[in-house]
Amino acid sequence: MNKANIIGAGPILAILATAAVLYALYAVFFVAPIEATMGFVQKIFYFHVGSAINMMLAFALCGVAGLVFLVTERAGSRVSRVVDAIGVATAEVGVTLGAIVLVTGPLWARKAWGTWWTWEPRLTLSLMIFLLFLAYLALRAFAGSDRFGRGVAAGLAVIGLPALYFIHFAVQRWGGAHPQVVYKGGLNVPGMKLAFFASVLAMSLVSVALIVIRARQELNNRRLDDLFLSLDAGEGT
Amino acid sequence: MTTSNRIRHALRTVASALFAVAVLADPLVALAQETGTAETWKTARNTVQGDTLVVAAYMAMWFIIGVYVLSLASKQKVQDREIRELEKQLDDHSAK
Numbered sequence: 001m002n003k004a005n006i007i008g009a010g011p012i013l014a015i016l017a018t019a020a021v022l023y024a025l026y027a028v029f030f031v032a033p034i035e036a037t038m039g040f041v042q043k044i045f046y047f048h049v050g051s052a053i054n055m056m057l058a059f060a061l062c063g064v065a066g067l068v069f070l071v072t073e074r075a076g077s078r079v080s081r082v083v084d085a086i087g088v089a090t091a092e093v094g095v096t097l098g099a100i101v102l103v104t105g106p107l108w109a110r111k112a113w114g115t116w117w118t119w120e121p122r123l124t125l126s127l128m129i130f131l132l133f134l135a136y137l138a139l140r141a142f143a144g145s146d147r148f149g150r151g152v153a154a155g156l157a158v159i160g161l162p163a164l165y166f167i168h169f170a171v172q173r174w175g176g177a178h179p180q181v182v183y184k185g186g187l188n189v190p191g192m193k194l195a196f197f198a199s200v201l202a203m204s205l206v207s208v209a210l211i212v213i214r215a216r217q218e219l220n221n222r223r224l225d226d227l228f229l230s231l232d233a234g235e236g237t
Numbered sequence: 238m239t240t241s242n243r244i245r246h247a248l249r250t251v252a253s254a255l256f257a258v259a260v261l262a263d264p265l266v267a268l269a270q271e272t273g274t275a276e277t278w279k280t281a282r283n284t285v286q287g288d289t290l291v292v293a294a295y296m297a298m299w300f301i302i303g304v305y306v307l308s309l310a311s312k313q314k315v316q317d318r319e320i321r322e323l324e325k326q327l328d329d330h331s332a333k
Binding site: 047051092096104107113162173177178206210213220221 | 249277287288294305306316324326327
């Protein structure tokens, strides 16, 4: 599949994502049984975890894209344009998913823990990484097409990579009240398992579709810049 | 020990020191261990709790995604129009 085909895959992915989301919602509310201790509120977790996993993957991809951008940018190669577009797209989608995680998590915690928020390791690190990539987007918005600004933003994304490692291992290393049901093998009820994996798959497809569409827009922004320059040069002659 | 293992070990040590006091002092850790919700989920008979919170969570989630999708769609519309106009101007200019 060439690049044009990958970019054109956005609408197909969007249709697939919509179908997967509808199936996941059906599985969460009509297949998965109600959990004994937490009750109905546990149903928040299916999409909360799906969003959290994809947020981490999006931020990780943004960090890697930032690293590749810093390496390839000086040569002014075509690769740096593509990874730059991927960087912006993954950061934006990651922040969107992060907002979902940070809104749905406290709503669950209010019932399960009796508090909206606690400075537990995974929560604290998730908030930190969310703010870091929010800063990345703010920097990109102010930098515009400035090379230096893009480079600093890419550096910021690379700094986020170790933090992602800590979020993943936070509960195992330092405890905390965050559930580790999947890692500890406690997700044994078939209906719950189906709802969980359907939600993760649905959110993955939503994320990929949004990243592809946003990356395409970023590449088109560069195309617009080129067109302006060509027109400007043409009028100058 | 390889360099990557040394870096990993150093990062873990620093972060452990940062969080150890906060986590050990957290009463929620004891609550999670007591109820067992941190390690396993079981099926209930007929309990329905926190339905308002579930509705709020799902509405908030789709609101956030909806706003983002709409912003992408409007951006796309403006961008497509700008590209069309510029290409037309460039064609007109080269025709002259």
